Amino acid sequence: MVFLILSVLIQFAFVVHIVKTGRSTTWIWIVLVLPVAGMLAYLVLEVLPDLGNTRQGRKASRKVKEALNPNKSINEASARYQQSDTVENAMNLANACLEKGLHDEARQLFEKCLNGPLSDDPNIMFGLATAEFGLGNAERSKQILDELIEKNPEFKHQDAHLLYARSLDKLDKIADAQHEYETLYNYYSGPDAAYYFAKFLSANHSYERAQEIFAEIVNSAQTQSRHYRDLHQKIINKAKAELT
Structure with missing residues (x-):
């Protein structure tokens, strides 16, 4: 009733x-x-x-459309790939799979892209390393990233650097991981590197410094633009949840 x-x-x-x-x-x-x-x-x-004529309206519109069709991006990428089996379409589908947590499917697509003239492509190698990490294969992820830098020494990518630090962390290479996290903490744009560094510190008996960094993430977000907070909301919320 x-x-x-x-x-x-x-x-x-x-x-x-x-x-x-x-x-x-x-x-x-x-x-x-x-x-x-x-x-x-x-x-x-x-x-x-x-509503789309305003920023808040566009955001609301986007959320509703995502709720009504949450798989739109991966469906569109899959359709393009089926129509034309190109490296570009395969990479777009692989990245869409990563966003949905379909790491095994992403790995297969990235591995296929690496066969041939693009076998040393840093973006494909980074995608493959990301998929391997998502599957719990930190050693393989580190190996791919080592090969990436060896073959592409000029390649600079903050997210690849963060993935390398997290791979070292998972492999319990404490000293090496701390060095990479410290470096990332000083230049990474966005709160992700700080968050994972704080998690690393907390797990390795540096609780007070970890709490300082978690608080820094939360406090800094309050002074940033709405776009920044929307973009990094998940990490900001995770940092907030770590504060005691």
């Missing part, structure tokens, strides 16, 4: 919005006849485009 009353109230609110904003009365019938699908359609097709 409560659900039914709530549903009717929500439908009524949508009808009021349709009338007040001068939308086509067809939307009223759609919302009444197809409550859930109709209201979602109205939001996506009518409300969100208007």
Whole structure:
């Protein structure tokens, strides 16, 4: 009964919005006849485009679209790859797989890309190392990154450097990992390196310094732009959860 009353109230609110904003009365019938699908359609097709004219509106629109179709990026990348089996399409699909945590699928795609003229490509090697790390193969990840630097000494990539430090950390190479984390802490843009450095310190009996860095991440975020906080929200929240 409560659900039914709530549903009717929500439908009524949508009808009021349709009338007040001068939308086509067809939307009223759609919302009444197809409550859930109709209201979602109205939001996506009518409300969100208007909100899209503002930064907050664009953010809200993006979140709703992701909620309605969370696999859009990987589906599109997969479709392009099936249509044309190129290295570019394979890499795009592999990176989409990484974002979804599909590390084994990503590994297979990156390994395929490394066969041939791009066998030394640093971006493909970094992607493969990331997939291996995600599968729990820290030793293999470190090995690939060592080969990457050997073959591409000019390659500079802060995320590859962080992955190398985390691989050393997983392998319990304490001194080497600390050296890499210290270096990253001084130049890495964003809070990720600081967060993993603090986690490393906490696990290696440097609890007070770890807490200082966690607090630094949280306090620094408060002085940054909204874009920065949105971009790094997950790491900021993780740092906040570590504070005692």
